[in-house]
Amino acid sequence: MEWSLEDLVKNHRDEPLQFNETTDVKEDLLNRKPMQVLDVSPVLVKGIVSVEKGHALVYAHVLTKLTVPSTRSLTPVELKLDFSFTEFYVADAGALKQFDESDVVIVVKNDSIDFDKAVADNILLQIPMQVLSSDEKATEELPEGTDWEVIREEDLEAHKAANKVVDPRLAKLKEFFPDQEDNH
Template identity: 45%
Template sequence: MKWVLRELSDYKNKPLYVSEKMDLSQDIMERYSKYVISANDKFSVDAYVFYDNGNAIVNAHVRGNIVVPSSRSLTPVDLPLDFKIDEVYVDTKAQLKKYEEEDEAAFLLDDDGVIDFDKSVADNVILQIPMHILSPDEKNGSEMPKGNDWEVISEEEYDNQKTDNKKVDPRLAKLKDLFNDSDK
């Protein structure tokens, strides 16, 4: 989806409504291949585009599915996505500063005044990927990954190891009190 800001001026009173199935797989895989395994599903996008005093306001609802690696074992995990995008496109730096002060997502258009909403949707897809992703087996508590001289342990196991390491060897117990007297 691409729009030219000048052409959107026809939608002052009534917004432009667009409903499309977008194939973003090539763009996502080219730009974000280290975060996404595959993005074969077409994304369903319903968008309203408003023109307001030289600015374009886009409100969109995006639904789709991508495959990402598990954060624990790197096994592929299906990740269904359903999110909203609210963005403002402006043509001057002065207008951009106004929206930045209001903490809104605002973008400065290039000299041509073209809004490339496909790239925006792809960027927002990546923003929707959580930091911690587990496969269904990992969620159900299956065995943690391990290899030669390493293993992943749970926080509970780590806490238990810390308390075990705090226990003092009985042969060295008297040395523990040695430095307490020297402080006085």
């Protein structure tokens, strides 16, 4: 989806533009984030574009399925995304001071709003920091291998203490600094 800001301002001052389209952002996302995004189904985007004071306000609701790697095992995990976002589009940077800091305001270049790119950007923002497969959620086991293991942060201190081995030749040095803690 691509719109001209000038056309939106001319033709939709009185009546908002409503849209209900399916778009394909798979190639864009796979090119931009090949390690983070494995697959994307076609994206259903519904919303309205209203114009006020020469600016376009776009409200969109997005539905899609995204396949990403598990953050623990890299196993493909399917995420169902169902979210909304709002963005303002302005013709020049001087208009930015009219908006709150929390508003998403985009300065349009060459009078063209590439809304597919906006949809792709917002899909990337929806990927959680931690993604686990259903098997990983169901078990307490963490991955491990030869000479390595994953441990929980809360178990880290106990793990450090259990694996702390002091070279016996250096143990006598501890007597010189009795008021110092072990981790200094």
